[in-house]
Amino acid sequence: MPFPRTVPPLRLEFAQKAFIVDGGRLLMVRKTAADPRHPGRWEVPGGRLEPAGDLGLDDHIRREVWEEVGLKVDPGPPFHLWQWFMPDERSGDRVRVVAAARVCRPRSLEPTVRNQTPTDHLADPSWVPLDEVWGYDLIPDLRPVVRAFLRLHAGG
Template sequence: MPPAGAGAPGSRSSLAPVRLEFAQKAFIVSGGRLLLVRKAASDPFHPGRWEVPGGRLEVAGDLDLDDHIRREVWEEVGIKIEPGPPFHLWQWFMPDRTAPSPGGRIRVVAAARRCRPLTLDAGLENQDSGDHLDDCAWVPLEEIGAYDLIPSLRPVMRAFLLPPR
C-alpha cells in the first residue's frame, strides 16, 4: 500500500489556507418578475453586475437558515419574504482579506432558494456599506438574459428558469 501522501501535490502545510462559509440567495418572484440587485461601482469583485439578494450566514447571529435568508433580504432590499425550498447548490472562491497569511481564500458554499414576497416595496435603505449595492429592480423573467449577471450566478439562473419537472 502506498504511503498516505503518495500522489499528493505536496505538503498540506504549504497550501494557502481556505476558510469555509455558507451563503443563501433568494429568488423572489412576483407577477412574473424576479427581484434583482446591482452591485455598485465600489464592489471589489463584480462592480456593475446583477444578482439576486442574499449573503453569507452569520454563525453567531442567525437563528436558523430561514432566519438567515429573511435577514439578508431585509437588509439588502427592505422586503419581507416567506422562504421556500432550495433548488440549487453551488460554490465559488474569493480572496480572504482577513487571512493572517497572504494567499488565503474563502470557499463559499451557497444554496439558492425560491422565496415568496410578503411585501413588494423594494429599496436599498437598509443595506450596510459591505453590501455594495446601487440598484434593485423587479425584472420580467423573459428579460433576465439581457442583464449582466455575476458569472457564478449564471448556471444558477439557468436552473431557476427551467420549467418545473
C-alpha cells in the same frame, strides 16, 4: 514528515441567495461601482451566514433580504447548490463559499436599499420580467443558478 503546505489555509462559509418572484418577475439588484469583485453586474439578494447571529437558515435568508432590499419574504426550499472561491482580504486565507438558492415569496413589494450594511455594495433593486433576465450582465458564478431557476419556473 508532514506534508508541506503550499497554498493558503481554506475557510468554509455558507451563503444563500433569494430568488424572489412576483407575477412573472424576479427581483434583481445591481452591484455598485464600489464593489471590489463585480462592479456593475447584476445578481439576486443574499449573502453569507453569520454563525453567531442567525438562528436558522430561514432566519438567515430573511435577514439578508431585509438588509439588502428591505422586503419581508417567506422562504421556500433550496433548488440549487453551488460553490465559489474567493480571497479573504483581511487574513489572506482562501474562502470556499457553499451556497444554496431558494425561491422566496415576497410579503411586501417595494424594495429599498436603506437597510444595507456598508459592504453590501448594492443598488437599483428592480423587478425584472423573467423573459428579460438574460439581458442583464449577471455575476458569472450566478449564471448556472439562474439557468436552474428559469428551468424550475418554466416547469412549474
